[in-house]
Amino acid sequence: MQKIILITGSTDGIGLATARLLISMGHHVLLHGRNPAKLEEVKKTLSVLPGDGRLESYVADLSRIADIEAFAKVVAEKHTRLDALINNAGVYQSPQTVTKDGLDVRFAVNTIAPYLLTQRLLPLFDSSGRVVNVSSAAQSPVDPRALAGQVRLSDDAAYAQSKLALTMWSRTMGLSLKDEGPPIIAINPGSMLGSKMVKEAFGVDGGDIGIGSEILSRAALADEFATASGQYFDNDTGQFASPHSDALNHQKCEEIVRVIKRVVIKIKRS
Secondary structure (H helix, E strand, O other): OOOEEEEOOOOOHHHHHHHHHHHHOOOEEEEEEOOHHHHHHHHHHHHOOOOOOEEEEEEOOOOOHHHHHHHHHHHHHHOOOOOEEEEOOOOOOOOOOEOOOOOEHHHHHHHHHHHHHHHHHHHHOOOOOEEEEEOOOOOOOOOHHHHOOOOOOOHHHHHHHHHHHHHHHHHHHHHHHHHHOOOEEEEEOOOOEOOHHHHHHHOOOOEOOHHHHHHHHHHHHOHHHOOOOOOEEEOOOOEEEOOOHHHHOHHHHHHHHHHHHHHHHHHHHO
8 A cells, every 4th residue: 555655855965865665665755855956856866766656846955934824824734644753854954053033953844843743743643653763873861951952962962962852852742642643663673774864974884775774665554553652763773762861851851842842832933
């Protein structure tokens, strides 16, 4: 059965590899990118793959709250349902670390954008759908002030904190929805895979990116993830595992969700 799957950040790296794999499997993939020209180039490249896979493309800057809202609205206008959302878009380094909304770009793209996009698109899912959030083995305690744009961090710290914050809200939302929405799963797709981000950050080619695309596809489709809402899958070990201990602390997770909600409301009012 053909599934409708939205993948953010699907113009390069693991996102592109996952899109290619899912299209080759015959699914209907909604591509997303920030650069219109690059997105169109990727769409043309993938459109010639054999099989019954289908393609759409969407442009949005996930560092901007207004763009996320507009993106979600357009998707909801075109589709009455989604079978999977893979929140893959991520930032480690950037020439401009502060967004136009006044946030650290890592928290904006890696934490807040997937939260808001998931919330806005939830009405398109039933309990058989899936939300897959691309986390990381790099996780460190979150400073709520940094999440809110009040404190500046190094690249390493901002990235690791943003990925733990993503894992924390994934667990909270996943457990709160229970059977009333799609399972929400946070996944470390594999450390040091050969993505553009890894090459820019560490100056190495990295490992086989297919390791990441394979697990993200499995998480979006396979039965083994159907009852895993709120859990964390570590692909370095190939199994469900415990994330950073803060992600298992209900009070800390709730605080992160509250901060995200306050940030979104404040920016929308400004």
